[in-house]
Amino acid sequence: MYFIDVQGTLISDEDKSPIDGSREFIQMLNREHIPYMIITNNTKKASQDFLAYLNRLGFEFDATKYLDPLMLLESRVEKEAVAAYGAQEFLQTLQSMGYKLDYTNPKTVLIAIKENFSADEYAQMIDFLLDGAKLVGMHETSIYAKNNRRYPGVGAILKMLEFATSCSYDVVGKPSQAFYNEALKRIKRQNPAADFQNITIISDDVKGDLGGAKELGMKTLFVTSGKYKSAEEIVPFLKEANIPDFIYKNMQDILIRHKMEQ
Numbered sequence: 001m002y003f004i005d006v007q008g009t010l011i012s013d014e015d016k017s018p019i020d021g022s023r024e025f026i027q028m029l030n031r032e033h034i035p036y037m038i039i040t041n042n043t044k045k046a047s048q049d050f051l052a053y054l055n056r057l058g059f060e061f062d063a064t065k066y067l068d069p070l071m072l073l074e075s076r077v078e079k080e081a082v083a084a085y086g087a088q089e090f091l092q093t094l095q096s097m098g099y100k101l102d103y104t105n106p107k108t109v110l111i112a113i114k115e116n117f118s119a120d121e122y123a124q125m126i127d128f129l130l131d132g133a134k135l136v137g138m139h140e141t142s143i144y145a146k147n148n149r150r151y152p153g154v155g156a157i158l159k160m161l162e163f164a165t166s167c168s169y170d171v172v173g174k175p176s177q178a179f180y181n182e183a184l185k186r187i188k189r190q191n192p193a194a195d196f197q198n199i200t201i202i203s204d205d206v207k208g209d210l211g212g213a214k215e216l217g218m219k220t221l222f223v224t225s226g227k228y229k230s231a232e233e234i235v236p237f238l239k240e241a242n243i244p245d246f247i248y249k250n251m252q253d254i255l256i257r258h259k260m261e262q
Contacts, residue, residue, distance in 0.1 A: 008226015175212020
């Protein structure tokens, strides 16, 4: 059974095209009736729109096998008085969900991904937090890859704000236990025997996704097709408890290994 990331794992960070072997791996899971959940940190598009986009790319799964943070947001963050930061598409999606953006006296500072946060935006976040607003991240990614460059991810920004203000923070998406618990509940509909101990998670975010998953007992499979160009960039510097169980170049390599084991 598998939990499978999207950006950098199924689709390229550079041009959003399917990564080698990714569609074929999903086809194999479908053909062999192996339970899986697609767990993405998508926040730019409405959930149903991003799912439809992945389907147009040739990924053959439906809403029963898909989960993103926007699907849990309403249960985690109140809709009133939210100072939201992220890409314009994210802000528009929030408003379409009924969230009231407030940059005067917010109750919540909500952060998603964006490559060009300004110093003034950080200053505004800090002022709101010091005034008592709650800090929430849509997810806790380590770094964010775009345009062949790598930027601090939401997790890195949350850590910075935590250090600057001494406030704690909550996370809606990966690697929060609430998100993984929801993914587990959904995969149990495919196989009631599913448990974290018999699930392997595949992701390119060895710190943000796989670290939290490993703490819950999942097997972790790190692919170097996304945020990191090689395992040597990050794995030697991880704490021993966070070292992934398996490392592959991309989904094609995983698929080849699976076929060899049959």
